[in-house]
Amino acid sequence: MTLWWIGDIVLLVVLLPVVVYLLSGVLKAARSIVPSVRQIADAAAAGSKDLDAAALLVTTRDQVARTVAGVANYGGSLDVILDDAE
Amino acid sequence: MPAAGVVMLIAVVLIVLALVYYLLSTIAALRQITRGLDDAIADVTGIVEKSAPVNEIVTAINEQLDAGVDLLEGLLVKKAGLVDGLALVESVYPGAGAAGFRNVAGSSGLELPRIGEVYTQGTLTLARLGREAPIAGASPNGPALRNVEGGSLAARLLYPEQRQTAPERMPRSPVIGTDAPVQYEQRDDIGKPRKRLPTRTS
Numbered sequence: 001m002t003l004w005w006i007g008d009i010v011l012l013v014v015l016l017p018v019v020v021y022l023l024s025g026v027l028k029a030a031r032s033i034v035p036s037v038r039q040i041a042d043a044a045a046a047g048s049k050d051l052d053a054a055a056l057l058v059t060t061r062d063q064v065a066r067t068v069a070g071v072a073n074y075g076g077s078l079d080v081i082l083d084d085a086e
Numbered sequence: 087m088p089a090a091g092v093v094m095l096i097a098v099v100l101i102v103l104a105l106v107y108y109l110l111s112t113i114a115a116l117r118q119i120t121r122g123l124d125d126a127i128a129d130v131t132g133i134v135e136k137s138a139p140v141n142e143i144v145t146a147i148n149e150q151l152d153a154g155v156d157l158l159e160g161l162l163v164k165k166a167g168l169v170d171g172l173a174l175v176e177s178v179y180p181g182a183g184a185a186g187f188r189n190v191a192g193s194s195g196l197e198l199p200r201i202g203e204v205y206t207q208g209t210l211t212l213a214r215l216g217r218e219a220p221i222a223g224a225s226p227n228g229p230a231l232r233n234v235e236g237g238s239l240a241a242r243l244l245y246p247e248q249r250q251t252a253p254e255r256m257p258r259s260p261v262i263g264t265d266a267p268v269q270y271e272q273r274d275d276i277g278k279p280r281k282r283l284p285t286r287t288s
Contacts, residue, residue, distance in 0.1 A: 001088070008097060012097045016100055019101055019105065026112055030115035030116055030119070033115070034118045040126045041129065051133055057139070060143075064150045068150045068157075072157055078161060078165070084164055
C-alpha cells in the first residue's frame with residue numbers, strides 16, 4: 001500500500017508536470033512558427049505580384065530591337081551625310 | 087477500490103487530458119503552418135514561372151543595346167576621330183569620356199579637348215540634321231531643336247550657359263537720334279552746294 005501511495009505521488013508531482021512542460025514547449029514552438037509562415041506567404045504573394053510586369057519585358061525587347069534598328073538606319077544616313085574625320 | 091487506486095486513476099486521467107489538450111493544440115498549429123506553406127508554395131511557384139523568361143529577355147535586350155553602342159561608337163570614331171569622339175561623349179555624359187570606348191583599345195585615360203571649342207560648327211550641323219540629337223551638353227533634358235532652318239539660338243543653347251544670357255560686361259552701343267543723351271555736332275555744309283567740285287583726273 002505504501003508503494004502504491006508513493007507511485008501516486010510520483011505520478012502527480014513528477015510525471016504530470018513533466019508531461020505538461022514538454023507538451024507546452026512543443027505547442028509554443030509550433031505556434032511561434034505560424035506568424036513566420038504567414039509572413040513568408042505574404043512576402044511571396046507580394047513578390048509574385050511585383051513580377052506581374054515581367055511579361056512586359058517582351059514588349060521592351062521588341063521595342064529595343066526596333067529602336068536599335070532605327071539608330072542603325074540613322075547612323076547609316078549620318079555616315080553618308082557627314083565626312084569622315086581623316 | 088482502495089483510496090490509493092482512486093488517486094492513481096485520477097492522476098492517469100489528468101495526464102491523458104493534458105496529452106489530449108496539448109496534442110490537439112499542436113495539431114491545430116501545424117495545420118495552420120501547412121496552410122501557410124501551401125500559400126507560400128503557390129506564390130513561389132508563380133514567381134518562378136513569371137521570372138523564368140526574364141534572363142533570356144534581358145540577355146537579348148543587352149545584346150541589342152551592345153550592338154547599338156558598338157554601332158554608335160564606331161560611327162563616332164569614324165566621323166569625329168577617337169579623341170574628339172570621346173570629347174563629344176564627355177560633353178554629353180560627364181565622366182564617361184575617361185572610360186573610353188569599349189571596342190577601341192587604349193581609348194581610356196586620354197586627355198580630351200573641350201568640346202565647345204572643337205565642335206562649334208559640327209554641333210550645329212548635328213543639331214540641324216538630327217533635330218533631337220542628344221548633344222545637349224548643358225541640359226540633355228531641354229527642349230529639342232525644332233526650327234531646323236533658322237534655329238541658331240536653340241543650337242547655341244546647347245552649349246554650357248555663359249554666353250547666351252550672362253555675357254561678359256561690354257561697352258554699350260552709342261545711342262543715336264534726336265533724343266540721344268549725347269548730341270553730336272552737325273556739319274554746316276550738309277544740304278548745301280559743295281564748296282569745291284571734284285576735279286576730274288585723266
